[in-house]
Amino acid sequence: MAPSAESPGQPAFDAVILAGGEARRLGGADKPGLTVGGRSLVEHVVTAVADARTTIVVGPERPIPGVVFVREDPPRSGPVPALAAGLNGVTAPWVVLLAGDLPFITAPHVTSLLNAATTQPPSTTADPVPVTAATQPPSDPADPTPPTTTAGDPAPQPPAAPAHPTPGETPQSVSGDAAGTPADAVRPTRGDAAGTPANAARPTLRDAVAPASGDAREPAPEEGPVGGVVMVDDGGREQWLAGVWPMARLKRALAAYPGRSLKGLLGPLAAVRLALPGRPWFDCDTMDDLEEARMNVLNEWTALACEELGIDPATVDRDLILDLTKEVAHGVARPAAPLTAYLLGLAQGAGTAPDDAAAKLITLAKNWGQATAETLTDS
Incomplete structure (x- = not known):
């Protein structure tokens, strides 16, 4: 398969999409094959990673061009074996891991994940990192939970500092000092003589995975300075099937991992928790x-159609129209539903109130059997 063209400045990545689950809560239906907006769920996800060098779908083969299909052994044995099967075909330094049932994810969301994982941190400076809505500190410095960022901005990293303060150096007081440090600056806490801000991002990646023999702990240049990025939902919960991971470290972790939980595998590799708009x-x-x-x-289509036609969306009673077309489709015939919606528009254009016109048409559809017996005759 020919690799996709990479966007300028975007790191090289492959994509692994897990699309072979049992869908118990959908009655065992083929979940990735269900359609939303005229495309299957897995097609939505494949479109979001169109810039990948190689896109690997772990699941049943489908008529989707430009995709490599593989299966875990045995099929439906869980997400960790499925990930292992997908990684066999990955050659890029980064891998985007996604579920096969994400209808709202888009290419810009994937780009934001990659940027959060690979963007260089701020230039080395002695200035403390401020607490902002985009970078939330863990409640405990020993807590390995990575910081949350928003809009694709990676959590800033603290500058390198000596393990011990230089002679005569002491943590500064909160009330300010003669050196002119602002009173509201972030100060070291809990005896952190090195001066690392309490709210700074705390990557836990370098010590999370023991390197193989002869393998340095420092990340390779192509793996970036940050590490793995996992998306979080609107409640701050990690979505382990929506993230970006450095390939070399992920493979090492997988080789040493005996469990079956994605959280157990990926949690130690996550350096950033990323919240993105649009519910991806x-x-x-x-x-x-x-x-x-x-x-x-349907909401998106209604808004776009109204904009295209110069109609105020507030004047469109969508639920009324849907109720009308539902009655017509079930009571008369499916092709009659869109035709009836068109006739309703003509009636409104002629001055008939839409509520009145819809009520008449709904009554007619409900009494269709009687109406045809009284009005239709053989010619």
Whole structure:
């Protein structure tokens, strides 16, 4: 398969999409094959990683061009074996790992994940890192939970510092000092004489995975300065099937990992927790999830169609129209539903109130059997 063209400045990456689960909460349906907005769920995800050198889908083969399909052994044995099967075909230094049922994820979301993993941290400076909404400190310095960032910006990293303060150097007081340090600057806490800000990002990646014999602990240049990035949902929960990982370290971790949990495997590799707009983490585990995704597509279509036609969306009673077309589709015929919606528009254009016109048409559809018996005759 010919590799995809990479975006300028974007690191080289491959994509692994896990699309072979059992979908128990969907009654065993072929979840990745269910459609939203005219495309299957897995096609939505494949489109989001169009810039990947190679896209590998772990699951049943489907008619999707430019994709490599593989299966874990045995099939449906869990996400860790599925990931291992997918990684066999990965050659790029970075791998984007995604679930096969993410209808809202897009290429810009993937770019944000890659940027968070590979963007160089701020230039070395003695200035402390401020606490902002984009970088939240862990509640405990010993807590390995990585910081959360937003909009694809990586959490800033503290500058290198000596293990012990230089002679005569002491932590500065909160009230300020003669050196002119602002009183509200971030100060070292819990005896951190090295001066590392309490709110600075704390990558735990370098010591998380024991290197193989002769393998340095420092990341290779192509692996970037940050490490793995996992997306979080609107409640701050990690979505382990939506992230970017440095390939070499992921393979080492997988080789040494005896468990079956993605969280157990990927958790020690995660350096950044990333919140992104647009609910790219939303997956379709139930029929209600699927219906919500389809309604979102309907909302987007309504807004775009109104903009294209110069119609104020506030004047469109979508639910009324949907109720009308549902009655017509079930009571008369499916092709009659869009035709009826068109006739409703003509009636409104002629001055008939849409509520009145819709009520008349719904009544007609419900009494269709009687109406045809009274009005239709053989010629």
